[in-house]
Amino acid sequence: MDATTAPHRIPAEMPQYGEANHIFELMQTMLEQLLIHQPEDPVSFMIKHLNRNNDNVPKIIILGPPASGKTTIAMWLCKHLNSNLLSMQNLIGRELQFMNPEMKRQYLRTKMIPSALLVRLIEDRLEEEDCIKRGWILDGIPETREQALTIQSQGIIPRHVVVLSALDTVLIERNLGKRVDPQTGEIYHTTFDWPPESDIQNRLVVPPGISEMETARKLLEYHRNIVRIIPSYPKILKVISADQPCVDVFYQALTYVQTHHRSNAPFTPRVLLCGPTGSGKSLQAALLAQKYSLVNVCCGQLLKEAVADKTQFGELIRPFFEKQMVVPDSLVVKVLTQRLDHQDSIQKGWVMHGFPRDQDQAHMLDTLGYEPNRVFFLNVPLDSIIERLTLRRTDPVTGERYHLLYKPPPTMEIQARLLQNPKDSEEQVKLKVDLFYRNSADLEQFYKQAITLNGDQDPYTVFEYVESGIINPLPKKVP
Amino acid sequence: MEAAESRETQAREYLRKHRIPELLTYLTSSLLFFRPEHPRDYLITILERLRIAKLTGIAFPFYMDNSNIVSMFEMMDPSNRGTISFVQYKEALQTLGLCTPDEVLKDTGRSISLDNFRDEVNKRTEEIYATF
Secondary structure (H helix, E strand, O other), rough: OOOOOOOOOOOHHHHHHHHOHHHHHHHHEEEEEEHHOOOOOHHHHHHHHHHEEEEEEOOOEEEEEOOOOHHHHHHHHHHHHEEEEEEEEHHHHHHHHHHHHHHHHHHHOOOOOOOHHHHHHHHHHHOOHHHHEEEEEEEEOOOOHHHHHHHHOOEEEEEEEEEEEEOHHHEEEEEEEHEOOOOOOEEOOOOOOOOHHHHHHOEEOOOOOOOOOHHHHHHHHHHHHHHHHHHOOOOOOEEEEOOOHHHHHHHHHHHHHHOOOOOOOOOOOOOEEEOOOOOOHHHHHHHHHHHHEEEEEEHHHHHHHHHOOHHHHHHHHHHHHHHOOOOOOOHHHHHHHHHHOOOHHHHOEEEOOOOOHHHHHHHHHHOOOOOOOEEEEEEHHHHHHHHHHOOEEOOOOOOOOOEOOEEEOHHHHHHHOOOOOHOOOOOHHHHHHHHHHHHHHHHHHHHHOOOEEOOOOOHHHHHHHHHHHHHHHOOOOOO | HHHHHHHHHHHHHHHHOOOHHHHHHHHHHHHHHHHOOHHHHHHEEEEHHHHHHHOOOOOOOOOOOHHHHHHHHHHOOOOOOEEEEEHHHHHHHHOOOOOOOOOOOOOOOOEEEEHHHHHHHHHHHHHHHOOO
């Protein structure tokens, strides 16, 4: 159709449905798989792929120098995410009896097998049902760049790569205390991670190859190889310092592997900023509107504009303004829907503040179909709010707005004639803040995916937090 | 680098040969249009129908049927002259996903009538579905 004479009007439900069901990511993964395997019959392949429904299973690689705690972290992640652990040992352990004797001897001697065989073992293992259904975690593989490239060319791509790092001296010392439980294969440490039960304590053996010389040699080898492996996984890599308690490393790794990466999906932001009066909502909204060309929907401003323009709604609203009463919800909603139905707010997205103020209003907004896709709560302590608002002054002659602390007037003459808006007096501010906090608990419960920010910082810092909240995908809930 | 480039061209060739982009566009547009509750199951249903249609030779339910083509033509031709210009025709084919922006269409200098338009749309759609 002629997009020039009659612009396309896409109904708002389409982008909302697309976002809610992650259609873009669905199609993207399907296309990725098609390109990797290039089947002759794409339709049957796509049916099989959709039936598997495994877009979100964990696909993780954990790399790190010896004694950094890779295996421990990998095992804990496995248990927590209910996934499968693949390490050099358990891959080979299964194949040991089928290997020809010469290779077996070589393995038992040097603990290494040719890369091609390793990659084939990995491929076969990943084809099995449980890896397809529950994902996989590779512990310490790939070890060399050659392995990394071969794995990649076979189409095995991880979604998250965690690299543990620590100083060599720390690692050498740590390795001396390593003990292994021969029955479960779990790794313990004499100082950091001593098992509580005495029967496990009695079972522990000293694993071979942990003397200082051995560890130093392995570290040299590791450093040589890791530098070439890291560039293979540019955007999905995260380095975590292993020089902290195990539990901390584990929680950092867990949060990381549970985040989605930024996707290329088309996204119109529909942002809602909530917070007590004086928390900086209007300022943030103005910054957002300016930077991302969103439509700034300020509830109070809209109502004032309606009254000033003497529109049909304005006439209805004016008596409430004159009597200083709260405008009823139905009127407010009507004015808002009129603004949000404009083509530019549907296309460019909007940022709203000042509405809804309680759960009923939020319900009303949802039922009308204007659900926000990012909600922010700005937290500012009462003292800061009072400081920000009660020191506001206006110059009656020029109309300039000053703040006695943050933007003081330049001359004493101006300062002498400044006036304060009665709405900015301390009692009024306290009333308004109380009103907000009475309803905020309900609102927070209603918008479960909301992001809470500390509003008590300078505006550009808060703006950066808001931006990252909008751009990054919403955090996944821990099941 | 040779291997990488040839794999890329191989991949592009694969996409073109099996008309994967057209298929994905069709799937995404039907999803967004019908907005089913369970998108995966809906996609599986469409793909199954496509597969059966290919096996048994039954005509696949086209996305744009005849009445839609007529309405599209009338939207582009508001003054009811009976013809549309070449630029409009090209834009319409691109919107329907039936030709790429790079494809050079013959501009015969004549304006396109409803029958021409309809024939061309049907011809291209059949071409695409014949691949599946």
